[in-house]
Each structure stands twice: as C-alpha cells, then as structure tokens.
Amino acid sequence: MQEKNRKRGKLFYKLLLIFLIVSLVPLGIVGYYLISLTQVTLNKAITRDQEALAVGFSDTVSNYVISFRNILYESAHLEDFYTMNMEKERSMVNHLMQVHSAFLEISVINALGEETIRMVRFSDSNKTRDFINDPVYRKVMKTGEYIGGFEKYNGTYPCITVAIQIVNPNTSYAAGMVMAKLSLNSLSGLLKTSFPDATHTQAAVIDINGFLIAHSNPEEVLKKNAKLPDEILKILLQNDAKSGGGEIPLITGERVLGAFSEVEAFGWVVYIQRSISVAYQASRDMLDKTWKVMLLVTVFVLFLGYAVSIVITQPIQALREAAIKLGEGDFNYLPDISIPNDEIGELAHTFMEMSDSLKVKTAEIIDAKEQLEKLNRSLENRVEARTRELKSAQEELIKKERLAAMGQMASVVSHEIRNPLAVINNSIYFIKTKTNAQPNPEPKIVKHIGIIESEIRQANGIIDEILSFARSRDLKPKVTNLHAYLEDLLMSYPFPQHIQLEKHFAGEHFMVNIDQDEMNQVIRNLIKNGIEVMPEVGKMIIRTEWLPDDTVRIDIEDTGPGIPKDVLDKLFTPFFTTKARGTGLGLAVVKKAIERHKGRVEIASVVGKGTCFKFALPLYKGAMPPPPPPRA
Amino acid sequence: MEKQILIIDDDANLRESLYEVLELEGFKCYQGKNAKEGIELAKKHNPEVLITDIQLPDSSGFQICQEVRKFSKEVIIIMMTGRFMSSDEKTQGFQLGADEYLTKPFDIQELSVRIRQLLSRRGK
Numbered sequence: 001m002q003e004k005n006r007k008r009g010k011l012f013y014k015l016l017l018i019f020l021i022v023s024l025v026p027l028g029i030v031g032y033y034l035i036s037l038t039q040v041t042l043n044k045a046i047t048r049d050q051e052a053l054a055v056g057f058s059d060t061v062s063n064y065v066i067s068f069r070n071i072l073y074e075s076a077h078l079e080d081f082y083t084m085n086m087e088k089e090r091s092m093v094n095h096l097m098q099v100h101s102a103f104l105e106i107s108v109i110n111a112l113g114e115e116t117i118r119m120v121r122f123s124d125s126n127k128t129r130d131f132i133n134d135p136v137y138r139k140v141m142k143t144g145e146y147i148g149g150f151e152k153y154n155g156t157y158p159c160i161t162v163a164i165q166i167v168n169p170n171t172s173y174a175a176g177m178v179m180a181k182l183s184l185n186s187l188s189g190l191l192k193t194s195f196p197d198a199t200h201t202q203a204a205v206i207d208i209n210g211f212l213i214a215h216s217n218p219e220e221v222l223k224k225n226a227k228l229p230d231e232i233l234k235i236l237l238q239n240d241a242k243s244g245g246g247e248i249p250l251i252t253g254e255r256v257l258g259a260f261s262e263v264e265a266f267g268w269v270v271y272i273q274r275s276i277s278v279a280y281q282a283s284r285d286m287l288d289k290t291w292k293v294m295l296l297v298t299v300f301v302l303f304l305g306y307a308v309s310i311v312i313t314q315p316i317q318a319l320r321e322a323a324i325k326l327g328e329g330d331f332n333y334l335p336d337i338s339i340p341n342d343e344i345g346e347l348a349h350t351f352m353e354m355s356d357s358l359k360v361k362t363a364e365i366i367d368a369k370e371q372l373e374k375l376n377r378s379l380e381n382r383v384e385a386r387t388r389e390l391k392s393a394q395e396e397l398i399k400k401e402r403l404a405a406m407g408q409m410a411s412v413v414s415h416e417i418r419n420p421l422a423v424i425n426n427s428i429y430f431i432k433t434k435t436n437a438q439p440n441p442e443p444k445i446v447k448h449i450g451i452i453e454s455e456i457r458q459a460n461g462i463i464d465e466i467l468s469f470a471r472s473r474d475l476k477p478k479v480t481n482l483h484a485y486l487e488d489l490l491m492s493y494p495f496p497q498h499i500q501l502e503k504h505f506a507g508e509h510f511m512v513n514i515d516q517d518e519m520n521q522v523i524r525n526l527i528k529n530g531i532e533v534m535p536e537v538g539k540m541i542i543r544t545e546w547l548p549d550d551t552v553r554i555d556i557e558d559t560g561p562g563i564p565k566d567v568l569d570k571l572f573t574p575f576f577t578t579k580a581r582g583t584g585l586g587l588a589v590v591k592k593a594i595e596r597h598k599g600r601v602e603i604a605s606v607v608g609k610g611t612c613f614k615f616a617l618p619l620y621k622g623a624m625p626p627p628p629p630p631r632a
Numbered sequence: 633m634e635k636q637i638l639i640i641d642d643d644a645n646l647r648e649s650l651y652e653v654l655e656l657e658g659f660k661c662y663q664g665k666n667a668k669e670g671i672e673l674a675k676k677h678n679p680e681v682l683i684t685d686i687q688l689p690d691s692s693g694f695q696i697c698q699e700v701r702k703f704s705k706e707v708i709i710i711m712m713t714g715r716f717m718s719s720d721e722k723t724q725g726f727q728l729g730a731d732e733y734l735t736k737p738f739d740i741q742e743l744s745v746r747i748r749q750l751l752s753r754r755g756k
Contacts, residue, residue, distance in 0.1 A: 411715070418714035419643055422737035426649030429740040433656050460737055473718045517719075 015312065019305035024298060031294055035287050042283040043257075050259035050272055050279070051245040054203075057194070058243075058261040058270040061187060061205055061214070065160070065266065068102060068182050069147060072164045075178060082168040082175045084110055086117070093119045093178075104153050104181040108166070111176050113137055122154070140165050140177045147266060150207045158184040158213050158221055160266075187214035188221050200278035204228055208267040210237060228271065236260050236269050247276065315344045319351050331359040403574055407470025414463040421459055428452050462583050468521055469574065469585040475515040475596055479620050482510040482544065482552060489523055490542065499531055504543040510552040511620040518593040525586045526556040526613050532579070533560030533611070551599070551616040562607035571603060590615075634660040635751060636679035640670035640696060641712070642689050646736075650683070657744045667691035671699050674707070681747055683710045683734070694728050701729035708750045710734055 075081060075096060080088035093106045097119055108117040113132030131137040140146045140163045149161040163179040187205060195201040195216040205214040210233045212226040220226055227233065231251060235258070245259030257279040260271045277284075325333035334352075432449045435441045483505050495501055530540050543555040563571070570576045572591040577584035594601045594615050601615040637659045641647045644665070651661045662677055664670030667688050674682060682700060686693035693711050700707060710732045711725055722733060731750060734743065 415714045418736040419646055422714075423643070423645045423649045425737040426646070426653050426740060430649065430653050430656060433653070456737060467716050471716050476719065 015309035016302065016305040019301050019308070020298070023301045024294070027294065027297060031290050035290050038286055039280070039283040042286070043280060046279050046282070047245040047257060047259065050257060050274065051243055051261065054245070054259040054261035054270045054272045055243050056261075057191075057203065057205075057272070058263040058268075060190065061263050061268065061270060062265050064187060064190070065147060065162070065182065068100065068180070069145070069162050069164065071096065071100065072106075072162055072178055072180055073145070076164040076166045077169060081108070081166045081178065082173075084116070084166075084175055090117055090119075093117055096180075097121060102183045102186055104157070104159055104183050106178065106180045109137060109177050109179060111141075111174060116176070136161060136163055136179065137177060139163075140179075141174055150211065150213060152224075153181055153183065155224070156222055158188075160184060184213050185218070185221075188216070188218035190214070191216040192218060195272070199274075201272060201274045203270070203272045205263070205268055205270050206233075206236065208237075208269075213268060232258065232271065232273070236271055248273070312344065315348060319348060322351065322355070326355055326358065329362070331355060331362070404470075406574075407466070410466040411470040414466050417459070418463060421456055421463075424452070425456050428456070458581065465583045465585045465589070469583075469589045469592070475518065477513045477515050477597075479511055479513050479622070480516065482512050482554075482617075485514075485516065485519075486523075486542065486544070486554075489520060493524065493527060495527075495540070496531060498537045499534060500539045502539060502541045504541060506544045506546055506552075508546065510544065510546070512552065512617045513620045513622075514597060514617065515593075518596065522590045522593045522615070523554075523556070525590050529586060529613075530556060530558035530560065530611075534558055546619075547616060550619050550621070552619055553614055553616040555612050555614045557610060557612035559610040562609055563603070563605040563611050564607055568603055568605060572601075634658065635681065635747075636660045636662065636677055637681040637683060637747070638662045638664060638670065638673050638677065638679040640664040640667065640682070640684040640688065640693075642666060642685065642687075646685075653740045654744075657740070659747075667696050667699075670696055674700050675703065678704065679707060680751060681708045681710065683712060686711055686713045694725055694730075697725065697728045697730050706754070708732070708747070708754070710747075712736060712738075 075092055078092065080092060089108050093108065096106060097103055101121075103121070105118065105120040107115050107119075109131045110116050113130055113134070115128035115131060118128055136146050136149065144165045144167070146163040147160065151159060151161075153159040159181045161179060162182050163177050165177050166175045167173065168175055184205075191203045191205070191214055195203045201216070203216045204212055204220075206228060207213055210227050212221050212223075212228065215221045215226070228236070229250065232248060235248060239260070242264070243259070243261040245257070248256050248258045250256060255276040256273045257276055258271065258273045260269050262269055322333055428449055432446075432453075435445055435449065486503075486505070490501065490503070527540065530538075534540075539559045541555065541557040543553075543557065545553045545555070547553055567578060572587050573584075574588040575584040576588075590613075591601055594617075597617055599615055599617040601613065603611060603613055605611040637654055639647055639650050639654070639661055640663075641650070642665055647663045647665065651663055654661050659681075662673050662679065664673045667690050670682075670684060673679075682696075684693040684696050688696070697709050697711070700709065708731050709729060711730050712734045714736045717725075717733060717735075725733070732746065
C-alpha cells in the first residue's frame with residue numbers, strides 16, 4: 001500500500017510541477033516585467049505630478065503676495081495718497097486693515113522720510129519713525145516698490161514687507177511710500193488645506209536662506225528659527241533648476257519623494273514631500289493586485305493540474321487496480337473507466353485485450369493442469385494396478401517356482417520309480433509266460449498276475465501325469481486345421497461302448513497354431529475325465545464355435561453328475577483331486593498347456609446335468625501353410 | 633538261427649529280467665553292465681539288436697550308438713529311457729544311428745513284436 005501511494009504521488013506531483021512551470025513561469029516573468037515597468041512609470045508620473053503641484057503652488061504663493069502688493073499699489077496711486085491728504089489716507093489705511101487681515105501693519109511715509117501714518121493691528125503704538133536712511137525707503141523711492149524682508153513679526157508670525165512708491169500720475173513725482181507688513185500665515189493655512197494630514201503630504205515654502213515661510217503644519221512655522229531638515233535644504237538650496245523632484249533619503253531612514261519649485265519673484269522655494277510608502281501606494285496596490293492575480297492563477301493552475309492529473313491518473317489507477325485484480329486471477333473485473341478516445345483509451349483497450357488473452361491462456365493452463373492432474377491420477381491408478389498385478393504375478397511366480405521345484409522332484413522320483421517298475425514288469429511277464437505255459441495253471445496265480453500288471457499300468461500312468469506336468473520343454477507349434485485335427489484325435493481315442501459321441505463343429509474352418517503333442521494331452525485328459533464321471537451311460541459333446549475376439553472355443557461336455565460350486569474353483573489347482581486314485585494333475589496340465597497356447601479355459605457345471613469344459617484358442621492369422629497332402 | 637540281442641544297462645535287476653524275458657521270447661541275449669563292456673561285446677558277438685539304457689555310469693547310450701555305428705551299420709539300436717524324451721533329443725539320437733526308443737516300463741510282448749518287425753524289414 002505504501003508503495004502504491006508513493007508511485008501515484010510521484011506522477012501527480014510531476015504533473016503539477018509541469019503545469020506550474022508551463023503556466024506560472026512565463027506569467028511570473030511577464031508579471032514581474034510589467035510590475036517593474038509600471039512601478040517605474042508610476043513613480044515617474046507621481047514625481048512629475050508632485051513637481052507640477054510644487055510649480056502650481058509656487059504660482060499660488062506668488063499670486064498671493066502679488067495680490068496684496070496690487071492692493072497696496074492701487075491704493076498708493078489714489079489721488080488721496082499722492083496729495084498726502086492725511087485724513088483720507090488714514091481712513092483708507094484703516095479700511096485696508098479691516099478688509100485684509102493679512103496686513104499686520106501699514107505705514108505711510110512722505111517724501112521726507114517721515115512716517116505720517118502708522119497703523120498696527122495688535123497694538124496701539126502710533127509712534128512714528130524716521131525712514132530717511134532706511135534702505136527699504138531708499139530702494140522704493142528709487143525703484144518704485146519693494147517686496148521682501150522676511151521676518152518673524154513679533155518673533156512669531158512670518159511676514160514680509162511690501163512697500164509701494166506713492167506716485168502722482170500727473171507729474172510722476174514720488175510723494176512717498178506706503179509700506180505694509182504682510183502676514184504669510186494664510187499661506188500655511190492654504191498649504192494645510194491643500195495637503196491635509198490624510199494625504200501624508202507635507203508642503204513648505206522657504207526663503208532663500210532656508211527659513212520656513214509656510215508649512216502645511218502651521219505649528220512648524222511658529223517655531224523659532226524654523227527650518228526644513230538639513231538634508232532637504234542642502235538639495236533645495238544647491239539646486240540650480242527652477243523645479244525638480246526625486247527620492248530623498250532622510251536621516252531618520254525614511255525615504256520620501258520630494259518636489260520643489262522656485263517662486264521666481266521672491267527667490268523662495270516651494271517644497272512638497274510625500275513619504276515613499278504613500279507616494280507609491282498606487283503602484284504598490286497594483287503590485288498587490290498582480291500578486292493576488294498570480295496567487296489566484298497559481299491556485300487555479302494547481303486545481304487545473306490536480307484535475308488534469310486526476311483525469312490522467314484516475315484511469316491509470318483504475319487500470320492498475322484492474323491489473324492487480326488480474327494478477328489475483330479475477331478476470332471478470334473491468335477497470336472502472338469510461339474509455340476515452342485517446343492513448344489512455346488505447347491503453348485500456350489493450351489492457352482489456354490482454355486480460356481477455358490472459359483469461360484464455362490461463363483457462364488453457366488450468367485446463368492443462370487439470371488434465372495433467374487427471375493423467376497423474378490415472379497414472380497413479382495404473383501404477384497401483386500394475387503394482388497389484390506385479391504383486392500377484394510375483395505370487396504367481398513363487399507359486400510356479402514352488403510347483404516347478406515340486407515337479408522337478410516328482411520327475412526325479414518318477415524316473416527312479418520307472419526302473420524298478422520296469423523290472424517288476426519284466427519279471428511278472430516272465431512269471432506269466434511260464435505259468436501260462438503249464439498245462440493247468442493255478443487260476444488265482446493268473447488272477448494275481450493280472451492285478452500286478454494292472455497296478456504297474458496305473459503306477460506308470462501316475463508317473464506319466466507327473467512327468468507331463470513337470471516337464472517344461474519349448475512349444476513346437478504347427479499351423480493346424482482344427483476340425484481335421486479333432487476328427488483324427490477323436491477317431492483314435494478308445495471311447496467305451498456306453499458313451500455316445502456327438503460333434504457339433506462350426507461351419508467354417510479354423511486354423512490354429514498349436515503344439516499337437518500338448519494339445520493331445522489336453523483333449524485326452526478332458527475326454528478321459530468326462531468318461532470317468534459317466535460309468536453307466538452318457539453323452540460326450542465336442543463343439544467348436546467362433547468368438548468375436550478372433551478365437552475359437554472348443555467345448556468338451558459330458559452328461560455326468562456335475563461338479564458342486566465349492567469344488568469348481570479348485571479344479572485347476574495342482575494335486576487337487578476328488579478321485580480315489582488320482583494325482584490331481586490332469587486339469588492342472590490342461591490349464592498349463594492352454595495358457596502356454598495363449599488361450600483361456602473355464603468350466604460351466606450344473607449339478608445333476610453335467611459339466612462343460614470350454615477352452616478358447618487364438619485363431620492363426622499369419623500366412624497359410626501349404627495345404628497338407630490329401631489323406632488316404 | 634536265434635537272433636542275438638545285446639542288453640546294456642547298469643541296473644543288474646533290469647538287465648537280468650530283460651535278459652530272461654527276451655530269452656523266453658526266443659532270442660539269444662548278452663548282457664553288458666557299462667558302455668565299455670557293451671562295446672566290447674558288440675564287437676565280439678556282432679548282435680542283430682542292441683538295447684541300451686541312455687544313462688550309463690561311464691558314458692551315454694548315444695555314445696555307444698556312435699561307437700557301434702563305426703563298425704556296424706546293420707545292428708538295430710533301441711534306446712531305453714526312464715524319463716521323458718523331447719523330440720529334439722530323439723532326433724539327435726536318430727541322427728547318431730538309433731533306430732527306436734523305449735520308455736520304461738515297457739510291454740514285453742509289444743517290444744518283442746517291434747524287434748521282429750524291424751528285423752524282418754532289414755531282411756533278416
């Protein structure tokens with residue numbers, strides 16, 4: 001399971017990474033480029049704006065002062081002034097003071113340098129002064145007017161002196177001058193209004209020496225020797241340009257965007273400064289927005305990547321699960337995917353085909369395995385059967401060997417008995433011949449000689465049986481016409497009178513490959529047995545019949561008493577006999593001979609009706625021997 | 633003239649009894665108890681018939697057959713045996729010069745008739 005997750009993750013992350021690189025990197029590069037561009041442009045624009053503002057304000061300042069100068073000028077050129085009508089002048093000055101609060105004090109000085117009228121706003125000091133040697137008076141009388149002389153009125157209020165020559169327009173004669181102290185406090189008010197705190201902008205007007213004339217924060221001006229910070233002053237006073245702007249690092253570490261403009265008429269400078277952070281707010285806002293967009297795009301790309309990788313990995317995962325199922329032998333499990341018309345679809349299709357093919361192959365293998373197992377079982381069974389056969393064959397062999405040993409012994413014994421038997425036979429022949437030669441032979445001796453002769457024959461018969469059972473010579477088979485052979489044999493067999501012989505031979509001729517000596521013994525033994533169980537009267541039936549397994553069956557049937565079932569099974573056992581005198585080898589010899597001919601023998605017997613020995617011999621299938629010479 | 637029969641067997645009783653019954657049947661008989669003695673007697677009397685056991689202590693009936701045939705083509709040789717003879721053995725014996733086989737015990741009358749038959753066929 002760990003392995004599975006790890007593999008799946010790999011592909012997933014790979015896809016995500018690819019998507020990020022493909023979509024975000026160009027976007028990032030373009031975005032970065034645009035932002036830098038925009039920021040520079042914006043900063044320039046802001047700086048320009050600020051400069052323009054400074055220029056504008058310098059006009060305002062100039063206009064402000066000029067407007068009051070004009071008022072004074074208009075007054076100075078009135079008839080009442082150049083005629084030096086004291087009364088009229090006084091009321092005019094009073095009027096001006098009342099109307100324009102910016103005038104702190106107004107004085108009228110006549111051509112002699114004597115102060116004729118002095119009106120002061122905040123005090124009643126009417127003490128007149130002598131201006132004959134005053135440089136301002138001299139200048140005005142020479143040039144016509146004077147504006148300047150910045151000072152702190154009463155040590156607090158910034159003000160300048162405006163002085164206008166009183167001229168008679170008809171004669172162009174300088175009749176004196178009107179001089180006013182003009183308060184500049186309003187300028188600070190103007191600045192404050194124009195640049196409220198909220199804008200984070202500070203504006204100031206300074207005179208040529210750097211002293212504050214006005215400030216957006218009026219309190220600043222009221223301070224003693226109020227000046228702008230040195231670093232700013234340095235820039236402003238050393239600059240030759242009439243206007244300009246740029247970033248200025250402050251001692252406090254803050255950076256500000258500064259702009260200045262000269263008020264030409266008075267040599268003043270209007271200075272406006274904004275904190276960089278405020279000034280560039282817009283560009284920063286834009287940057288923020290761009291970042292947000294990029295973040296959004298990233299999230300979107302991640303989502304897209306996830307979705308795409310799901311689309312790609314999901315069918316692969318499904319195929320993988322199917323493959324695992326397949327590996328577990330579940331051929332009917334279908335991957336849970338709608339097969340798309342693309343490479344994955346092809347893969348799925350190929351997978352299905354592989355699955356089908358595997359199914360067939362596995363079925364074949366399983367089939368083969370089952371067959372193999374079946375074969376194995378049958379082989380085991382056969383081995384078992386064969387083992388049983390071998391065991392029984394071995395037992396048979398042991399039995400046969402025992403019988404063979406027994407037969408050998410019997411053979412030796414029989415052979416040794418034959419010699420004395422021959423001697424007895426010879427001797428009894430001698431006695432019989434001698435006895436019969438006598439004129440009146442004793443009948444009992446003759447009878448006993450007969451008994452001895454009969455017993456010798458019996459003994460000899462027994463020996464014959466034992467020897468024929470024990471002998472193991474090679475078969476000498478000869479292709480024989482079965483019916484002709486049987487006819488010959490039956491003809492030569494000495495059937496007793498009370499036995500009726502019946503022959504039921506099949507219609508066709510049968511050729512068999514038999515050792516006639518042994519077959520003689522078989523048939524003679526069977527006939528002899530049949531005759532022996534029918535001592536009174538009986539019928540012997542010899543029958544031949546073709547069997548479908550290409551054998552011919554020969555039946556030798558008697559109408560004797562039949563054989564009980566319990567005896568029937570033991571009949572072919574060597575040395576088993578039911579006769580009073582018998583070796584029990586007759587039927588054993590029969591069985592042995594038939595088996596040597598690859599035939600089989602069986603007995604059917606019904607007690608009270610008779611017994612039928614049936615033995616089957618294989619038909620000869622080879623080339624026919626030359627036809628026997630016609631019999632005489 | 634009586635026909636002469638030479639009987640060769642190591643069993644004295646059998647030799648004697650056979651001798652007696654064949655004498656009774658009207659033959660002149662000689663007895664040899666082994667091969668050596670038998671061959672000597674055959675050379676000496678040149679009998680018409682020679683009856684020999686196949687198993688002898690010093691040799692076999694077949695060897696007697698072979699020896700005797702070296703000097704007599706005429707003599708009728710009958711081999712006696714107590715055991716079963718295969719046809720191969722019999723054929724071998726015939727090739728060595730044997731004329732007839734006899735399985736013990738045998739019927740004297742039958743033997744007698746057979747001997748006379750064989751003799752008459754050879755024109756003797």
